[in-house]
Amino acid sequence: MNSRDLILARVRGAVAGAPDVEVPRAYRGVTGDATGGATPAGGDRLIDLLAERLRDYRAIVHVVPEAEIASVVEEALTRRKTGRLVVPDGLPPAWLEREPRDREPYDTVGDDPELSAADLDGVDGVITGCAVAIAETGTIVLDAGHGQGRRALTLLPDYHLCVVGAGQIVAGVPDAVARLSPERPLTWISGPSATSDIELNRVEGVHGPRTLEVVIAR
Amino acid sequence: MTRTFLGMPASALQRSFPSNAAKAVRDSQLRFNLRKATHTIRDKRASVVGELPDWEELRQAGKAIKDHTLRNLDRYLVQLEEAVTAAGGHVHWARDADEANRIVAGLVKATGETEVVKVKSMATQEIGLNEALAAEGVTAYETDLAELIVQLGDDWPSHILVPAIHRNRAEIREIFQERMGEWGRPAPEGLTDEPRALAEAARLHLRERFLSTKVAISGANFMIAETGTLVVLESEGNGRMCLTLPRTLISVVGIEKLLPSWRDLEVFLQLLPRSSTGERMNPYTSTWTGAAEGQEFHLVLLDNGRTHVLADEVGRQALRCIRCSACLNVCPVYERAGGHAYGSVYPGPIGAILTPQLRGLDSELDRSLPYASSLCGACYEVCPVAIDIPQVLVDLRAKARHPRAERLGMAAAGWIFNRPERLARAQRAGGRLRRFVPKRLPGPMSAWTDTRDIPDIPRESFRGWWDRTGGGDR
Numbered sequence: 001m002n003s004r005d006l007i008l009a010r011v012r013g014a015v016a017g018a019p020d021v022e023v024p025r026a027y028r029g030v031t032g033d034a035t036g037g038a039t040p041a042g043g044d045r046l047i048d049l050l051a052e053r054l055r056d057y058r059a060i061v062h063v064v065p066e067a068e069i070a071s072v073v074e075e076a077l078t079r080r081k082t083g084r085l086v087v088p089d090g091l092p093p094a095w096l097e098r099e100p101r102d103r104e105p106y107d108t109v110g111d112d113p114e115l116s117a118a119d120l121d122g123v124d125g126v127i128t129g130c131a132v133a134i135a136e137t138g139t140i141v142l143d144a145g146h147g148q149g150r151r152a153l154t155l156l157p158d159y160h161l162c163v164v165g166a167g168q169i170v171a172g173v174p175d176a177v178a179r180l181s182p183e184r185p186l187t188w189i190s191g192p193s194a195t196s197d198i199e200l201n202r203v204e205g206v207h208g209p210r211t212l213e214v215v216i217a218r
Numbered sequence: 219m220t221r222t223f224l225g226m227p228a229s230a231l232q233r234s235f236p237s238n239a240a241k242a243v244r245d246s247q248l249r250f251n252l253r254k255a256t257h258t259i260r261d262k263r264a265s266v267v268g269e270l271p272d273w274e275e276l277r278q279a280g281k282a283i284k285d286h287t288l289r290n291l292d293r294y295l296v297q298l299e300e301a302v303t304a305a306g307g308h309v310h311w312a313r314d315a316d317e318a319n320r321i322v323a324g325l326v327k328a329t330g331e332t333e334v335v336k337v338k339s340m341a342t343q344e345i346g347l348n349e350a351l352a353a354e355g356v357t358a359y360e361t362d363l364a365e366l367i368v369q370l371g372d373d374w375p376s377h378i379l380v381p382a383i384h385r386n387r388a389e390i391r392e393i394f395q396e397r398m399g400e401w402g403r404p405a406p407e408g409l410t411d412e413p414r415a416l417a418e419a420a421r422l423h424l425r426e427r428f429l430s431t432k433v434a435i436s437g438a439n440f441m442i443a444e445t446g447t448l449v450v451l452e453s454e455g456n457g458r459m460c461l462t463l464p465r466t467l468i469s470v471v472g473i474e475k476l477l478p479s480w481r482d483l484e485v486f487l488q489l490l491p492r493s494s495t496g497e498r499m500n501p502y503t504s505t506w507t508g509a510a511e512g513q514e515f516h517l518v519l520l521d522n523g524r525t526h527v528l529a530d531e532v533g534r535q536a537l538r539c540i541r542c543s544a545c546l547n548v549c550p551v552y553e554r555a556g557g558h559a560y561g562s563v564y565p566g567p568i569g570a571i572l573t574p575q576l577r578g579l580d581s582e583l584d585r586s587l588p589y590a591s592s593l594c595g596a597c598y599e600v601c602p603v604a605i606d607i608p609q610v611l612v613d614l615r616a617k618a619r620h621p622r623a624e625r626l627g628m629a630a631a632g633w634i635f636n637r638p639e640r641l642a643r644a645q646r647a648g649g650r651l652r653r654f655v656p657k658r659l660p661g662p663m664s665a666w667t668d669t670r671d672i673p674d675i676p677r678e679s680f681r682g683w684w685d686r687t688g689g690g691d692r
Contacts, residue, residue, distance in 0.1 A: 003521075004311040007473065010525035011292040018531070020289050023282040027275035027485070053498060117429045117463055137499040150511050151462045151504075155455060174484035182445040182480045183305075185510040188487075188503035193455040196495050197364035197380050198387055198413040200255040206363060206417045207424065208455025208502060 030174045036167030046135040046169045047216055053138025057191020058204050060213040069163060070097045072215050073127065076161060077106065080211075084109055086126040086157060088149025095127070095163060111149050120152055125159035126209075131186075133169045133216075134176045138191065140164065140214065141176060143184040151187055160209040162189075164216045222523035222576050223315040225344045225563040226374070234586035238559035239551075248556050251386045256547045262496025263544060263600070269498075270488070279485045281604040284538035287443075287476050288528060294443040294476050295519065301446025305508020307515040312470075314522050319350035321518050322435065322468055326356050329466050331433045335424075337450060337457045338362035339437030340541055341470045341520055343375060343563045347435070358435065359401070359427055361456035363420050370397040376557025376565060378543040379494050384556055387411040394419050402427060417454075424456065434460035438471045439540065440486060441517075444479045447507045448517070451490060451500045461504050466514045473519050474528075474537040486540065489602035493542035523576035532613040536572045538603040543568075545597035545607060551590055560587065567597035571610040579618045588614035623662075645679040652677065 001009070035043040051061045062072050073095055077085065087096065087108045096106060109115065109123060129147035130140045140162055142148045154160050170176050180186060193208030204210065242248060267273050287294055299309045312318035326334055334351070336342065336358050348358040348369075360369040367382035368375050371393045375381030382390070391411040398405045403423045409415060436457070440449040448469055450457050461467060477486065491500045509515045528534050546552045546566030557565035561583045562573040570591055574584040588611045591597075597607045620628070634640045652675040658667040678686070686692075 002311070003313045003317060006313055007311055007519070007521045007525060008292045008295065010521065011295070011473075011528065014525050014529035014534075015289050015291065018289055021282050021285040023286055024275070024278055027272040027279055029484070056498075057501070121425070121429055134499075139499045144511070151458065155458050155462060173488050177481060177484040177487070182442065182447040182505065182507055185507070186503075186505040187458065188499070188505075190497070190499035190501050192501070193453070194501045195363050195413075195417055195454045196259075197362070197367070197382060197454075198390060198416055199251070200259045200380060200383065201413060202495075202497070203413040203417050205414065206421055206454035206456070207361075207428070207459055 028172060028174070030178050031171045032175070033171040034167065034175065035169040043169075044218075046171060047218060049135040050133055050138060050164070050169050051216060053135065054191065054212075054214055057138055057194070057212075059138075059191050060211070061216065062214070063216045063218055066166060066217040069095050069215055069217055071099065073161065073163070074098055076213055076215075077125070080125070080159060082159060083107055083124045084122075086111065086115070086120065086123050086149070086153055088126075088128055088147055088153055090146030090148075091127065091129060092147065111153060114150075117152065117156065120156040123157050125161060126153050126157045127161045127163070128154055129163050129165060130168060132176045132179050133164045134171075134173060135169055136172045139176070140189045141180060142187045142189065143180060144186075145184065151185055154187065154189070155208055158209055159211045159213070160189075161213045161215070164214060166217050169216070222526075222578070223346060224573060224577050225346045226561055231561060231581035231583045233561075234582045235555075235559055235561070235590045236586060238561065238583075239555035239590070242556045242559050243554050245556075247386070248384055249554060251384055252553055252556055254386075255380070255383050256553050259496050259547045263493060263547070266492045266496055266498055270492070276485055276488055277602055277604055280489050280540075280602055281538060283477060283482050283485060284603055285535075287478055288474065288534060288537055290478075291473065291476065291528070294478055295473060297443040298441055298446060298476060299519075301444065302508055302515075302517055303446075305446050307446065307508040307517055310516060310518045312518055312520050312522070315345035318345050318470055318518055318520050318522065319347055322347060322470065323351055323354045323356065325466070325468055325516055326351065326433055327354065329433055331356075331431075333357050333359065333431055334433045334435050335359050335361050335427060335431045335460050335464065336365070337434065337436035337452070337460045338365050338381075339435070339470065340378060340563060341437045341472050342435060345470070345520065345522060347470065359424075359431070361424055361428070361460060362452075363417065363454060363456075366420055366424075367393055370394065370401060374558055375563055377546060378541050378564065378566070378568075380543075384558070387413060387416065390416055394423075398423050424459075428456075428459040428463055432464050433466045433468070434464040436460055436467065436469045438469050438475055439490065440483065441471055441476050442478075442480050442483070443476050445507055447480065447505050449483065449503065449505045451487075451503045453495065453501045455502055458502055458504055461506065462511075464513075466516070468516045468518065470518045470520055472524055473521055474524055490540055490542055493544040493600070493602040527572075527575045530575065533571065533575045533610050535605050536568065536575060536610060538605055539568050539572065540603060542602055544600040544602065548596040548600050549591075550594065550596070551592065555590070560590065567591060567607045568605070571605075571607055571614060574614055574618070579614070585618040588612075588618055642679070642681060645682065648675050649677050649679065649682070
């Protein structure tokens with residue numbers, strides 16, 4: 001018998017006659033709460049919670065009106081003296097506009113044709129949007145969609161600047177799972193890279209980006 | 219059943235848990251390290267679990283989802299296989315450690331590569347994959363910080379989540395300074411024992427390796443039958459490096475890691491991070507379905523004794539385990555004895571019920587593991603999938619073969635208790651001989667009376683008194 005059939009036969013023999021189980025789902029499920037929803041007050045509460053939870057992970061967080069995204073991005077890139085920046089396909093160009101208009105544009109590089117791992121390792125930072133953000137856990141989810149790029153883009157550069165748009169923040173994990181598609185490769189990001197491997201204390205900064213900066217558009 | 223291999227050399231099975239533990243508790247550095255680490259994580263876990271008003275409901279859902287999956291495991295495994303294949307992945311089935319190692323070695327050799335990078339994985343630890351690959355001329359590089367510490371230190375893992383929990387920062391610095399150079403880029407000059415500096419040293423040591431290695435090996439925290447999706451939770455980003463950059467990805471996953479539907483992640487992505495690292499969410503979670511972003515993807519489904527555990531009505535609940543390690547962190551026995559005393563890659567309370575079931579109760583060590591507990595029940599209380607570890611421990615104690623003297627004594631007691639007239643005769647004899655009962659038992663039985671008093675035998679039994687006095691009337 002091949003191993004597939006053997007394992008399946010063993011499983012059937014092992015559970016024969018065992019009772020099945022109903023799954024009680026009495027926990028808080030999909031709330032439907034999200035920014036950009038019916039009540040602006042509910043949206044503000046989610047934004048504040050997301051900002052607070054991200055700061056707990058020592059991410060740098062800004063909450064600004066949508067019109068001010070470009071100026072916060074400029075301030076962040078200037079402060080960090082970021083040199084070359086990876087810009088994935090589909091990122092809203094408005095986020096990278098500089099005032100006054102005739103200023104020199106950022107030193108950016110796209111991912112088409114695909115950058116090699118070594119090239120990516122050589123850039124200073126990456127700017128992306130996201131698919132969903134979860135307020136309760138302080139999590140940003142990327143699904144490799146527009147303005148996010150493939151997974152390696154947010155992995156190799158040491159600095160990740162992420163813009164969370166209006167309408168992307170949900171209350172809890174069930175809301176996020178319901179919005180996301182399993183067919184896309186997902187990366188759930190909760191703060192900068194960290195480890196608890198030395199005496200079980202959290203230390204930020206191992207292999208992923210050591211700085212995570214988040215701009216939340218109100 | 220032939221003994222299932224669980225990632226420990228046969229020599230580790232010769233000594234019982236008590237003798238391993240007796241050695242470990244004399245190591246004051248180890249006890250200090252463990253106490254510090256387990257107490258830190260206990261408090262963190264309690265606080266983030268306490269934040270959720272529906273923790274108990276999540277726990278009950280998690281338990282039921284796992285039980286339902288295990289009951290229908292054959293159906294869900296076939297569904298998973300179809301979904302992974304449809305998404306461009308390849309599925310392999312391995313009945314035991316040997317077969318899994320052969321499959322992985324074959325896949326690696328087919329790529330023509332001789333080096334692989336690894337994401338921390340209990341399943342590959344369990345089957346001894348690194349050693350098996352080494353025998354085939356393939357070097358496996360561990361990339362998780364704690365696994366790196368264990369690999370560089372030529373050591374054994376002692377905790378499910380933090381395999382190097384028995385090492386403190388000064389010891390880690392020493393290992394990095396002495397051994398990193400043999401494996402690749404040496405530790406930086408003047409390395410301090412600051413955790414931040416140690417993490418930076420690991421970053422530098424592994425960076426070039428991540429960029430150049432063509433094959434990666436991982437496990438998975440969850441597999442979704444409905445969609446064929448695999449899920450890996452991690453902290454450092456080494457997992458993302460391995461899952462994303464290499465051209466070929468091979469995942470070795472125990473068959474019990476299944477969840478039926480995508481929606482079920484809403485439960486487990488809340489239960490696992492809060493229970494394991496005591497965080498609202500771990501820094502990075504990756505999910506992928508089949509061949510993602512043009513990668514070649516192989517899934518190796520591993521039995522290695524799991525179907526044997528599944529057949530046990532009481533013991534099968536151990537297969538609900540999501541390897542969070544909360545039970546280790548609260549266990550008073552683990553805190554003092556440490557992980558190595560359990561002689562398995564699965565230490566602590568969960569190891570005490572999982573190891574003897576996977577490996578069988580044949581060795582001295584495995585027979586002693588169900589006793590590596592005071593049955594205080596703290597492990598059950600923190601378990602995010604409500605595994606009643608004390609219940610399984612007691613059940614295994616009954617199944618394990620007991621020492622000859624104990625079996626003879628129990629057989630004699632059984633023979634006496636079986637008939638009331640035998641019991642009455644024994645009680646009368648005991649009453650008459652009571653002044654000959656010693657205060658301390660002789661020979662090996664003296665260990666029992668070292669810490670206990672032999673109960674006084676009454677002059678007369680209750681039944682004897684009743685018969686003589688008619689219940690006190692005469």
